[in-house]
Amino acid sequence: MKKTERIPSLPEVHRTIKVPVGGGFWRKMLAYTGPGYLVSVGYMDPGNWATDLAGGAQFGYMLLSVILFSNLMAILLQALCVKLGVATGRDLAQACRDNYSPRVSFFLWILCEIAIAACDLAELVGSAIALQLLFGIPLAVGVCITALDVLMVLFLQSKGFRYVEALVITIIAVIGGCFIVELIAARPDLAGVLQGFIPQSEVVRNPTALYISIGILGATVMPHNLYLHSSIVQTRDWQEIPEKKREAIKFGMIDSSVALSIALFINAAILILSAATFHFSGHQDVAEIQDAYKLLSPVLGFAPASILFAIALLASGQNSTLTGTLAGQIVMEGFLQIRLKPWLRRLLTRLVAIVPALLTIVFLGEGSTTNLLIMSQVILSLQLSFAVIPLVMFTSDRRLMGEFVNPRWLKVLAYAVATVIVGLNAWLLWETFLGWL
Known part of the structure; x- marks a missing residue:
């Protein structure tokens, strides 16, 4: 291992959140709740x-099992991020820098920056679509307005990390609340929903269902989330002894598992809403967000349905952009040990996303946004393997992890998940590029 100066990850918030030494389970759980x-x-x-909407509209509840399976894989990978951050005191970017050559580290950094910009592009376009649906703002103008969220990020970072976590949790609650109301209005078939969580052979036999399923699986794990989680788990100030590290890993895993279960509900809710509203009413061709917005209220006979849908979309885009800022800072500091002022880092990321978005909207029209979202997911898929494989390798290496190394059963499971993700993303990329030719 190369000797590297051990600068803590996100030094301005590193170990700033106190953890009670004593106290009961819930008091400690509250202290560790947030990063997940x-x-x-x-x-x-x-x-x-887009994938959830298309899956529900075309195949009803059948692809709920795919959402469940992909979420279980995500829970496993994020748990490995917690282990890496707590056991080694290094985030994934720093671990790559410590263990790979400068040339390899620089290559991985470039790939990760491209992935963050692609994710930022999806969030920016999604927010702009929501602004257009809610207020009639042209997409090009909406894209520029969403760039101003840098001010919100800067304000929160100056207040402390708990404020960032509190805002994110609040926005998640808004998204979840919107979909609970939507589902009550849609009145889905409960028996059909439960059956949808059971894997069916039709998913594999039907080429279109298989393609959408791989799209759901391929877009589920965000590569920058692996870097992000292994860093922000270190905002908690646990004692540097094995017993307290085991405690930090346990509570960190619970935190992420509960949070990802909420994400499972929201993703499943999008598909269930699409299935109940469109699949069983003869609108199986709905695939675009704008089309879903226009049809929701008339088909459901519930006037606020479309508005709630757009509010949830706007909240989703704004929430994701907060974490993208932190991830960008983490990978630049971890791979290159270069620190930029937060406003400059955010501005650079936003510019990389804004330019292609504006050019596409201006020259190809507002109807091109769906293709833009698909392109962003393809770019994310390209980078994903380069984040998942190092994570599994590092957490399975006793030299790095010591007593916290993955046991044999977890190594086998982690490598199996990595193989599935790499294989499915490779297939998805191949099919996507064939479709573009």
Whole structure:
């Protein structure tokens, strides 16, 4: 291992949140609650909405099992992030820098920056679509307005990390509340929903269902979330002894598992809403967010349905952009040990996303936004393997992890999940590029 100066991850918030030494389970759980929710927003960002909408409209509740399976894989990978951050005191970017050559580290950094910009593009376009649906603002103008969220990020960071976590959790509650109301109005078939969580062979036999399923799986795990989680878990100030590290890992895993279960509910709710509203009413061709917005209220006979849908979309886009800022800072500091002022880092990321979004909307029209969202997911898929494989390798290495190394059963499971993700993303990319040719 190369000797590297051990600068803490996100030094301005590193170990700033106190953890009670004594106290009961719930008091400690409250202290550790937060990082998992920041990570979970990446699993419900606007980039996931199109696949969930298309899956529900075309195949009813059948693809709920795919959402469940992909979420279980995400829970496993985020748990590994907690282990890495707590056991080594390094985030994934720093671990890559410590263990790989400068050339390899620089290559991984470039890939991660591209992935963050692609994710930012999806969030920016999703927010702009929501502003257009709610207020009639042209997409090009909405894209520029969403760039101003840098001011909100800067304000929260100056107040402290708990304020960032509190805002994210509040926005997640808004999204969840919107979909609870929507589902009550849609009145889905409960027996059909429960059956949808049971895997069916039709998913594999039907080429279209398989393609959408792989789209859901491929877009579920956000590569920047792996870097993010392994860093922000270190905002908690546990004692540097094995017993307290085990405690931090336990509560960190509970935090992320609960938060990702909420993300599972929201993703499933999008698909259930689409199935109950469109699939069983003869609107199986609905795939775009704008089309879903226009049809929701008339088909359901519930006037606020479309408005609630757009509010949830706007909240989803704004929530995801908060975590994108932190992830960008983490990977630049971890891979390169370069620190930029938060406003400059955010501005650079936003510019990389704004330019292609504006050019596409201006020259190809507002109807091109769906293709833009798909392109962003393809770019994320390209980078994902380069984040998942190092994470599994590091947490399975006793030299790095010591007594916290993955046991044999977890190694086998983690490598199996990594293989599935790599294989499905490779297939998805191949099919996508064939479709573009």
